[in-house]
Amino acid sequence: xxxxxxxxxGNMGQAIGKNFEAAGNNVxxxxxxxxxxxxxxxxxxxxxxxxxxxxxxxxxEALSGKxxxxxxxxxxxxxxxxxxxxxxxxxxxxxxTLLPDAxxxxxxxxxxxxxxxxxxxxxxxxxxxxxxxxNQDAKSTIGNALEGSGLAVIDAGSLKRARELxxxxxxxxxxxxAEKISWTGGFGVFR
Amino acid sequence: xxxxxxxxxGNMGQAIGKNFEAAGNNVxxxxxxxxxxxxxxxxxxxxxxxxxxxxxxxxxEALSGKxxxxxxxxxxxxxxxxxxxxxxxxxxxxxxTLLPDAxxxxxxxxxxxxxxxxxxxxxxxxxxxxxxxxNQDAKSTIGNALEGSGLAVIDAGSLKRARELxxxxxxxxxxxxAEKISWTGGFGVFR
Numbered sequence: 001x002x003x004x005x006x007x008x009x010g011n012m013g014q015a016i017g018k019n020f021e022a023a024g025n026n027v028x029x030x031x032x033x034x035x036x037x038x039x040x041x042x043x044x045x046x047x048x049x050x051x052x053x054x055x056x057x058x059x060x061e062a063l064s065g066k067x068x069x070x071x072x073x074x075x076x077x078x079x080x081x082x083x084x085x086x087x088x089x090x091x092x093x094x095x096x097t098l099l100p101d102a103x104x105x106x107x108x109x110x111x112x113x114x115x116x117x118x119x120x121x122x123x124x125x126x127x128x129x130x131x132x133x134x135n136q137d138a139k140s141t142i143g144n145a146l147e148g149s150g151l152a153v154i155d156a157g158s159l160k161r162a163r164e165l166x167x168x169x170x171x172x173x174x175x176x177x178a179e180k181i182s183w184t185g186g187f188g189v190f191r
Numbered sequence: 192x193x194x195x196x197x198x199x200x201g202n203m204g205q206a207i208g209k210n211f212e213a214a215g216n217n218v219x220x221x222x223x224x225x226x227x228x229x230x231x232x233x234x235x236x237x238x239x240x241x242x243x244x245x246x247x248x249x250x251x252e253a254l255s256g257k258x259x260x261x262x263x264x265x266x267x268x269x270x271x272x273x274x275x276x277x278x279x280x281x282x283x284x285x286x287x288t289l290l291p292d293a294x295x296x297x298x299x300x301x302x303x304x305x306x307x308x309x310x311x312x313x314x315x316x317x318x319x320x321x322x323x324x325x326n327q328d329a330k331s332t333i334g335n336a337l338e339g340s341g342l343a344v345i346d347a348g349s350l351k352r353a354r355e356l357x358x359x360x361x362x363x364x365x366x367x368x369a370e371k372i373s374w375t376g377g378f379g380v381f382r
Contacts, residue, residue, distance in 0.1 A: 081349075081351060082351070086278075087277075087278035087279035087354075088278035088279075121381050122381035122382070124316075124381065125315070125316065125379065125381065130362075154366065154371050154372075155371065156362065156365075156366060156371070157365060157369065158272075160272060160273070161362060161365065163278075163358065164358040164359065164361055164362040164365075165362065167354065167355040167358030167359060168355065168358060168359045168362060168378075170355055171321075171347065171352060171355035171356065171359060174347075174348060174352065174355075175345065175347060178348065180345050180346065180347070180382070181345075181380065181381065181382045182382060185380075185381035185382050186380075186381060187359075187378045187379070187380060187381075188316065188378070188379040188380075188381055189372065189376075189377075189378060189379075190312050190313035190315065190316065190372065190376035190377060190378075190379055191313070191371070191372045191373060191376050
């Protein structure tokens with residue numbers, strides 16, 4: 001059993017939390033009015049990207065050494081035409097720079113909330129969580145913790161691949177926003 | 192019926208050509224030793240990215256005004272860890288800059304050759320061609336020309352989205368190269 005702390009209890013936070021719970025882990029949520037508490041082995045940042053900096057400032061010491069999953073898609077919601085992070089970087093890489101002692105892993109940003117709830121994309125293809133991070137043990141710990149959740153997990157490589165995962169997440173959101181796909185559909189992964 | 196000229200007759204060029212032929216279009220291939228000839232309504236650049244510049248130099252006038260489909264994934268094959276185009280741009284955008292009078296569309300870079308042959312990803316989900324380009328008529332012409340091919344086509348937005356399509360193509364290639372997925376699988380699109 002792994003302890004999991006999730007910042008944010010929106011659609012994504014809850015859908016992710018249910019999966020970790022289904023796999024037998026101990027999940028707790030931290031909201032903006034929560035009292036300061038210990039953090040679990042895995043910490044999930046399930047808040048919009050602009051909210052992350054204040055979490056890091058408020059929990060900097062507690063986050064040190066933790067496995068941190070960044071699920072954000074740092075879309076510029078004013079233009080809906082680009083990301084707000086540098087084009088050769090990623091939200092996850094920016095977070096890793098702010099938290100050099102943490103093990104930052106990108107994940108859950110290419111899976112719509114509905115597909116985490118049903119464990120299927122478009123009720124057809126098993127939902128796959130793509131992980132990118134430089135710490136192999138951290139990715140293994142996440143993968144092991146999700147065993148039995150009903151989700152598939154694939155190691156997508158180093159933290160540099162977070163750039164590509166975020167591009168894919170942005171593309172998927174823009175397709176759904178344009179009603180080319182539905183929010184229950186999107187990209188399924190086939191091995 | 193649309194006339195289609197395909198530069199390159201490798202796996203991708205042939206798989207794409209068969210789809211246009213199956214949909215009733217007139218397809219011809221141009222290889223490096225081909226004599227200069229007229230180009231069709233749709234021109235497909237199905238060569239590795241580094242080979243495109245010499246095609247543009249050799250056919251600059253003939254390409255003017257044409258619908259051009261860029262299928263490349265401009266991966267840095269030395270490092271296999273980044274793309275060779277600027278991070279905020281794309282191969283398609285670079286080509287559009289070199290050919291300002293052409294209607295450049297990104298497409299077929301997120302579909303492995305095998306999935307174009309079988310029209311299915313992992314023999315399960317219909318293969319979808321994602322198109323990005325600034326000229327709506329060009330994208331419609333391509334979509335109409337592929338009707339009856341067995342492929343699905345989705346307009347993924349403006350040419351700026353080629354950045355995201357190329358990131359997704361790179362990610363898919365890197366997953367297959369790492370044997371996390373097979374070359375007959377990859378990303379399926381679910382509406």
